[in-house]
Amino acid sequence: MGQTYQEAIENSNIVSKTDINGVITFVNEEFCKISGYTKEELIGKNHNIIRHPDVSKEVFKSLWNTILSKKPYKTTAKNLCKNGSTVYLNTTITPILDENDNIKEFIAIRYDVTKEVELKKTLEKKDKELEFLNKTLEHRVEEQTAQLIELNQTLEQRVEEEVAKNKEKQKMLFWQSRMASLGQMLANIAHQWRQPLTELSLSLFNIKKSARGKDLAKLDENYKESLEIIANMSQTIDDFSNFFNPNKEKEKFLLNSAIKDSLVITRKLLQKESIVVDKEFEQIEVFGVLNELSQVIINLIQNSSEAFNVNKIKEKRVLISVTENTEFAIIKYLDNAGGAEPNILDKIFEPYFTTKHQSNGTGLGLFMSKMIIEKSLDGQVSVRNLNDGLEFTIKIPLGDKI
16 A cells, blocks of 8 residues: 555656765656756766755755754755756655654655746736836826816917907807817717727736636737837827917928828727728928817718718718819818718808707817918818818918918
C-alpha cells in the first residue's frame, strides 16, 4: 500500500529528496521534465543547482532554520531551469526523521504554478497601467470641461457684444442660436461617447473573463482594445474643442476642408442612420471662418436625417459638390429625403419657422445658416426641390480679401 501511495505522489507531483546537507539523492521524472536536467546531472549535486539568482540569501536562511528545527517549510519558490527559463513551484519541504528522532533526509513535493504567478503579475501590471490611464483621462476630462466652461463664457460675451448692435428681436435670435449651438455640441459629444462607453464596458468584462480563464493572449488583446477605445474618446474631446473655438478669425480656407470637418463631427449620426454621403470636390479656396461654414453643413445633414426618418426613406443618400465659376465658389447639397411643399419652401429661411413639433426645434437652424452665409462669408443661399429631395445652393465670392 505504501508503494502505491508513493507512486501516486511521484506521478502527480514534482518530487526530490536530499540528504541533511542538501545534496540531491532522488528526483522523479516530473522534476527532470520541468528543470531540464537529467537524473544523472542532478543526483549528487547540491539542490542550489536550480536556485534562482533573484532569490535572496535571507530566504534560504529562513528555509534551513525551519527544516533543521524539524518543521515543514512551505513557499512558492522561484527556480532556474537548465535553459535559463524561470518557473514558479508551490513547494513543501518536509524533514524525515529516523527512529531516534534525528533528521535523516528531506523530501520536497512541488507542483507548477508558473502560469498562475505570471497571470497575477500581468494583472497587477495592467491594474497599475489602467489606474494611471484612468487618472490621466480624468485629468484630461477636467481640463476639457474647464475649457468648455470658458468657451461658454466667451460665447456669451460674444453674443452680448453682437446683440448690442441690433434690435430686441435680433438679440433674442442670436442668443437662442448660440445657446442651441452649444447644446448641440454637448449632444454630439454625448452621442460620440455613448457607443465607445458600451464597447469599453464589454472589453473590461472580457478582460475579467480572460483573467479567470487564465487566457493571457486574450487578456492582452482586450487590454489593447480598451486602450484604443480610450484614445478615440480622448480624440473626440479634442475634435469638438477645436471645432467650436470661438476665437477663430477670418482667413483663407479650402471649402472641402470645412465640409470634411462637418462630416467628422456627424460621422456617428451618419453611421447610425445609414446615410451615404457622396462627394464631388474641387480644390477651391475662399475667405471666412471655416468652422462657421461647417456648422451650416452640419445643420443641413441633421435636417436631412430627420426628413429621412419622417418620410421613411430606406436608401438614404446625400450628394455634396464643390465647383466654381468666374465669380463664385458653389456648394450644392442635395438629399433624396422627399423634398418640401412649395408653401414651405417660401418660408424655409424665416426665423422661428419649423415643420417640427415645438418641443423638437426652434426654427433657427436654417435662418442662422442663411445669416452665417450672408454675414460671415458674404455669400448667398437658395433652395429648390430636385429629384425627390431638397437642393441647397451656396455661393461664396471668390477673390483675395486678405
